[in-house]
Amino acid sequence: MNSRRDFLQKVSLGLGVTALSSLPATANTIPEPFVRPEKQLRVALMGLGGYAGIVAEAMQNCKMATLVGLVSGTPSKIDTWKQKYNIPEKNTYNYENVGDIKNNPDIDMVYITTPNSLHHKHVLQVAAAGKHVLCEKPVADNARQTREMIAACEKAGVKFYIGYRMHFEPHTRELIRMREAGELGKIMHVNNYMGFKSGDPNQWRLKKALAGGGAMMDVGVYALNGARYATGEEPIWVTAQESKTDPVKFKEVDETITFQLGFPSGVIANCGTTYAFNNCERLYVIGDKGFVELSPAFGYGPIKGRTHLGPMNQPVVKHQTLQMDGIADIILNNKPDPNVTGQEGLKDMIVVDAVYESIRKGGQKIFINKA
Incomplete structure (x- = not known):
């Protein structure tokens, strides 16, 4: 196995299910028919590597989150992704002009999937642009940087979330439910x-x-x-x-x-x-x-x-679909956060x-x- 991506990319069957964050930790997931509501969290991906590709594919089945923008330092990736996901040119940026995203009302949140040690810099950039931030884990190189990122998002008045997809995964949530229920x-x-x-x-x-x-x-x-x-x-x-x-x-x-x-x-x-x-x-x-x-x-x-x-019988799901819909539900409908801030x-x-x-x-x- 050549990387974490290779190891982890034994991807699940990807059944469409409702966002888990709209449920308390004591609830199970119930599959629902796919319906895309009008209210959407409009997301740009920053860093178009292997994991971003997994997220982008998973978002095709989201109900409340939609991919609308791209940020990359590689022009060829921008061109390929624009065509694949029907992203307009005006919603594409590079690492030097990402601050201009503040002038784009069509993007609500940026999901940062760049290498770990770039997270600190990129979160500060996105926060300064006034957009909500979702950052892959680990959040930063250390706690000091993390505190600076939290402070920057608070100062800018934007939400700051971390890509803890397991907090939306049904088996994990059932474990938490059983522990909380005293079982x-x-x-x-x-x-x-x-x-x-x-x-x-x-x-x-x-x-x-x-x-x-x-x-x-x-x-x-x-x-x-x-x-x-x-x-x-x-x-x-x-x-x-x-x-x-x-x-x-x-x-x-x-x-x-x-x-x-x-x-x-x-x-x-x-x-x-x-x-x-x-x-x-x-x-x-x-x-x-x-x-x-x-x-x-x-x-x-x-x-x-x-x-x-x-045996546990929780549904097999695409974690990133649940994560993105869950975070969209938190932001758009003021739902409880399942510990992903x-x-x-x-x-x-x-x-x-x-x-x-x-x-x-x-x-x-x-x-x-x-x-």
Whole structure:
């Protein structure tokens, strides 16, 4: 597998379903006939790489979100995407003139899917242009940058969301529902991990200047975020260890990291992430009354799960379709947010910073400062 995209692009069957964010976390998804209402969230994609292509295809089945604009530094991509998705020339921009988007009333939000270390710069640009922002995870290189991004969006009066698609995925939401309803009892332990074998040694994800970090930044945030929604708590300490089997390929970024999160209730989550091997994707939460296991747990699908009651039967869906419709519903209809704002991204980045600090200090326990 040559990249995270290759690993994750075991895309689900993509059934059209209603936006999950319009439902409380305690509800299941019910498929509905496709109907596109007049009120739409008009979205421009910034960064036309592989993941943007997945999002664009998924948006063809959205009810409330529609692709209307493009931002790219590659003119040939703009030309190809304009034709494929019927995007007017006036809604296309490059990285130098993206500020001009402020004068375009036909675009409501920009979805940033550029390399990780560009997120900070691009979010500030879009916020200054007065457009709502959706940014892929990891939100930034560190918590300091994330706070600056949140402040910029607040100052501009625009919404700021992070691409936590799992918060809209039916199996994940059922796990959260069961935990909140007390069906698992007192949470006792969490074990989860996310990783894959990285291929091309020249890809941007292995260059610190573009990626910000390695496996931990790229896919370790799935394990981290999963531990947080599996427990419903925020970690108060972390210990972490790093290992490398290929110090040449992974000279600039981390290859494999294991980390442990301690929560106020006493629960410990054992987590891991890697760029070194495949078949590394699981979320297992154990309570004193039951359990939930998702495996695969974080990829594009199909997500599969079982509980102490038997196999889970949630619908197989295209995550990005639900995510985009869900965020559109939040903005257009003032619906509750299922923990996908910039603040959610900040909570993860605070812990990511602590993970790297623990590694620098030889695996020392780091107490998390949320200030």
